[in-house]
Amino acid sequence: MNSPYQGKFRITQRYKGAAHDGLDLVGIDSKDIHATVTGKVVFAGWENPSDHSQGFGQYVVILADGKCYHFGHLSQIKCKVGDQVKITDVIGIEGSTGNSTGSHCHYCVRTSMSPGTFLDVCTISGIPNVEGGVYDDGYRPGQKPAEKKTVKVTLEYGDHKYSGLLEEI
Numbered sequence: 001m002n003s004p005y006q007g008k009f010r011i012t013q014r015y016k017g018a019a020h021d022g023l024d025l026v027g028i029d030s031k032d033i034h035a036t037v038t039g040k041v042v043f044a045g046w047e048n049p050s051d052h053s054q055g056f057g058q059y060v061v062i063l064a065d066g067k068c069y070h071f072g073h074l075s076q077i078k079c080k081v082g083d084q085v086k087i088t089d090v091i092g093i094e095g096s097t098g099n100s101t102g103s104h105c106h107y108c109v110r111t112s113m114s115p116g117t118f119l120d121v122c123t124i125s126g127i128p129n130v131e132g133g134v135y136d137d138g139y140r141p142g143q144k145p146a147e148k149k150t151v152k153v154t155l156e157y158g159d160h161k162y163s164g165l166l167e168e169i
């Protein structure tokens with residue numbers, strides 16, 4: 001699982017495709033919003049600078065692997081366009097800017113900058129698509145991001161011997 005939070009968070013609205021193209025998430029341990037991918041900040045600002053109640057309000061978009069990761073309704077932005085961010089870096093603070101009735105982060109993945117075609121954020125992030133659920137991302141402040149490790153293995157079956165690198169799951 002790879003959420004914008006490091007500790008516990010609640011899902012207040014699930015992903016419903018076109019009807020709701022992302023997950024609404026509320027931080028329980030902290031309101032810090034962390035990058036969920038290593039990539040480049042391609043947007044950081046207001047959806048409509050002259051109307052702060054419109055759309056995503058204050059939001060950030062990170063481009064990674066050809067996908068645009070959106071973090072909406074932020075109260076504060078902690079990065080700027082052009083920044084290279086890595087997974088778990090703090091990019092903003094959860095809020096209720098834009099078209100929002102309470103503090104949360106609208107987390108969605110699109111094929112391009114807003115309003116690109118939406119992708120299934122649950123499959124990409126591993127966050128369950130269950131409204132009301134409380135989950136713990138498992139990260140803690142100061143902890144290093146999860147990295148895949150390779151381990152050297154040697155297997156022997158009778159006369160056969162195999163030696164190679166395996167990716168740790």
Ligand SMILES: [Zn+2]
Pocket residue numbers: 013020022023024105106107
């Ligand atoms: Zn939402």
